[in-house]
Amino acid sequence: MSEFDEMFKTSPKPGNAAKYVCHKALQKDIDVLKTKVPFPEPSDEEKVGLFLRKLNELRRSRRSVQLFLDICVRCGACVKQCHYYLGTEDPKNAPVGRAEILRKIYRRYFTIGGKLFGKLAGAEDLTPEYLEKELYTYFYQCTECRRCSVFCPYGIDTAEITMAAREALEEAGLATKYITEVIAKVHTIGNNLGIPKPALENTLEFVKDDIKDMYGVDVEIPLDKEKADILFVAPSADFFTNVDTLIGYILVLNKLGLDWTFSSYASEIANFGLFFSYREMEAIAARIIRVARQIGAKWVIAGECGHAWRAARQFWEQLNGPLPFKFMNVGEFTASMIRKGRLKFDPSKNADVKATLHDPCNYARAGNLVDEYRFILKHVLPEGNFIDMREDAIKVKTFCCGGGGGLLTDEIMELRMLGGKPKAMAVKEVVEKHGVNYLAAPCAIDKAQLPLVMKHWNVPVQVGGVHDLVAKALKWE
Ligand code: SF4
Ligand code: SF4
Structure with a gap:
């Protein structure tokens, strides 16, 4: 057994x-909460x-x-x-x-x-x-x-x-300290991590230099443009800890030559209101919607974040609508651009990567955002280098990382590790049987929780985003 x-x-x-x-x-x-405890x-x-x-x-x-x-x-x-x-x-x-x-x-x-x-x-x-x-x-x-x-x-x-x-x-x-602290930071500063605009500007400058060093490409990283077709809103963790994922978004948007911008006011796609109250969910979403209206965006594209996708897909129109723009997740966006032949890849750039995919719970069960990320991975990895986990741990039956729902907090770390065990055991199987060395987790909470879980249960994999691999394989010629 x-x-x-x-x-x-x-x-x-x-x-x-x-x-x-x-x-x-x-x-x-x-x-500072809109819903006053x-x-x-x-x-x-x-x-x-x-x-x-x-x-x-x-x-x-x-x-x-x-x-x-x-x-x-x-x-x-x-x-x-x-x-x-x-x-x-x-x-x-x-x-x-x-x-x-x-x-x-x-x-x-x-x-x-x-x-x-x-x-x-x-x-x-x-x-x-x-x-x-x-x-x-x-x-x-x-x-x-x-x-x-x-x-x-x-x-x-x-x-x-x-x-x-x-x-x-x-x-x-x-109410919990962690959830209220995060929501308060969104209301006062604009994002879960409390990154103010000057720090955001500095980060983007560094990222621009990094992209030049790593890929030899000069990119534009627009922030707070007055008008743009696309408002791109990432989880704020991507600006600090998941920078390789952020680079993936930026390279794709530059490659396509689209009219887009980040916003310092709406600098968080995560929405902890989903874990707390409809009023907070509405108020957090309102920041993004306000900016999207102001700049005349036709699209709001969300970075890799599971619960943000659910909050937007299932609640924005109901709580904040009608909306004058369309919404999509970056996985849907990149997959659609690959289908249209607008993005080309050299999978050999990821020859050292053998990946499996963790389906974030909200992608899998609040809709059906499971095929797009597999489709992307199969395009950016050499043939045979994408391996799915067992059927009862993926797609609609995916196991939670153990840190969602506003529980990514240190005082319950032991519980988080216990809750992450089913996912860890499913990953361990493909590591041992197929030599998988990369756990693609297209969600900011997963990127924070799963490295700890894998380490705790002795599963030797690197955890990262899907767009990290997109960045490496994207062709520029
Ligand atoms: S006990 Fe049975 S009916 Fe009740 S929630 Fe569980 S599965 Fe559903
Ligand atoms: S944590 Fe357990 S009880 Fe809560 S939604 Fe998930 S499976 Fe159901």
Whole structure:
């Protein structure tokens, strides 16, 4: 039996993951949020009331939430599909177990059976302790990856339940430090990393020189153009840590000779509002949409970032629309330019690379952005140098990296490593069987999480973007 298959031999260990608790939000960050977490902290009684009021509002306004809370038959088909359950064996980390934490409260306050028969009907009174120890702890152990929904016969999407639980928690004054800190930086500076405009300008100057040194090409890297057909918005991590991916975007855009620009005001495509509240998601997206309108962009192209793609694809039009431009991910864009014959490659430049692809959860399950990145890799790598992982770890069944959903924070590092194990074991198989040495991960969160995961589980691969390889193989003549 392979190490991957071994992981599924689990035995429930109640309370095993109770110690992994995200740090609470700081007041300085809450102060700049569009959604205000109440301060001073509400009394215990008030917290319970605020949570229930919001839950009531959400179950009424989002039919899917109420439906998912009603229709689970507890068949258990989802249990071993969650990376955090596999990693911790805590039944409250099984999707059905996690949802049950909220379902008990829903039953108690919003169903006749729960109101009349309480615990006999599977209902539970909401107490301040339950808010902290059950709801806050376990709904911040879900990466909203949605793998469970693929295996549920009813299509129950636990990520939707998590999103509702987090919104209601936030109303009661419970939010995480990491998520609120990141969102506050976007509102005040423009991006998750808090890179101000002068630093961004310096970085782009360095990148321009690097491109000249590495590829012998003079490129334009426009920032804050007054008018442009394309607004390109990357995850800010690409400006600092994933510079090879950034170089890939820049080379492609220069090669095509398009009218494009980066923006210092809208310098972040990631949208942590998806992990927190619709209001924040709308406010973060509004920065990009404002700039796109101002410059008359016909297209907004997003860099390699999974959840940003989902936030834009599924929520921009609904929350911020109607939009006067079209949106696409850079993977869709580059693949379409290859199909049109406008980009040519010399795959021998990547002869030392044998790659596999990690499908980011949101590309795979919030749409179907899985073929484009494979198509690109097959064009930029020598024939036979792209190897897919096992079928139950890719595409719609891809396992999460273990750091999505706003959980890429150090205080739960042990949990992150446990959650990353299924992906690590799937990668290990292709490393050992086929000599894979590169894990292409077209998402900024993956690029931060997977190198740690691979190191932790002793899987010797380099983790990088897809456009890193595009840059190396792109022909200029
Ligand atoms: S698979 Fe669906 S119906 Fe079955 S326990 Fe899980 S959430 Fe409930
Ligand atoms: S959405 Fe992902 S992390 Fe959350 S319960 Fe489902 S499988 Fe687990």
